[in-house]
Structure formats: structure tokens, C-alpha cells
Amino acid sequence: MPALRLKAIDAKEASTVSKELVDDLQALIQCPRDYFSIEVEQSKFIMDGMFVEGPAMVDVMWFDRGQDVQDKAAKIITKHINSIGYKSVDVIFHSLDEKKYYENGEHF
Numbered sequence: 001m002p003a004l005r006l007k008a009i010d011a012k013e014a015s016t017v018s019k020e021l022v023d024d025l026q027a028l029i030q031c032p033r034d035y036f037s038i039e040v041e042q043s044k045f046i047m048d049g050m051f052v053e054g055p056a057m058v059d060v061m062w063f064d065r066g067q068d069v070q071d072k073a074a075k076i077i078t079k080h081i082n083s084i085g086y087k088s089v090d091v092i093f094h095s096l097d098e099k100k101y102y103e104n105g106e107h108f
Contacts, residue, residue, distance in 0.1 A: 001096070002029070002062035003037045004077070008054035011040040013084040021080040028072055029065060056086040063108070064095040 002025070006014055022036045045054030058077050065073075074091045081089040098108040 001035055002060055005059040006040045007043045007057040009056050014040055017080040024076045057090045059092050061094045
């Protein structure tokens with residue numbers, strides 16, 4: 001944890017910044033590198049009956065680390081997604097309850 005889910009972002013482009021993105025987030029959050037996951041969702045967006053290009057979005061599922069760290073993480077994510085050509089990026093944080101997150105049958 002954290003898990004990042006990218007929507008309306010090209011997978012090949014995302015892969016070019018994935019290492020640096022995790023490097024920067026790891027330095028901020030101070031958790032092991034193998035806790036991070038990045039998933040690119042192949043979403044379809046529809047407007048007025050037509051398929052359209054959706055807005056670049058990053059959903060972040062993680063254990064709450066406070067507003068200051070969250071603000072810094074949002075800037076890091078936005079910087080890296082901007083660097084591959086996406087001018088506008090929505091970053092949405094979803095805080096997980098440690099007692100509802102299980103790894104190998106045990107909650108945190």
C-alpha cells in the first residue's frame with residue numbers, strides 16, 4: 001500500500017515515469033518500495049452517446065498519512081503525470097481503515 005489506479009492515461013507513457021514516481025512517493029511516505037502498486041485501467045468514457053477521451057485521473061488507496069503528506073503526494077503524482085503530456089490531472093485519495101485491510105488473513 002499505497003495502490004495507484006490510473007484512468008485515461010496511456011500505459012506506455014505511464015510506465016516511463018513509474019520508477020521516478022515511486023522513488024518520489026517512497027521518499028515522502030517512507031515505506032518499502034514493494035508496498036507500492038500502479039495499475040492502469042482501460043476505462044471507456046461516454047458523453048452524449050459518444051465515446052470521448054476521459055479526464056486523466058489517479059485514484060490513490062492508502063492508509064491516511066495526514067493532510068500535509070497527502071498534499072505533497074498529490075503534487076508529486078500531478079508533476080509526473082503532467083510530465084507525460086497530461087495538462088490536467090485529478091488525484092483522488094481513498095483512505096483505508098487498517099482494521100478492514102487484510103494481508104494473508106491478518107489485518108493491520
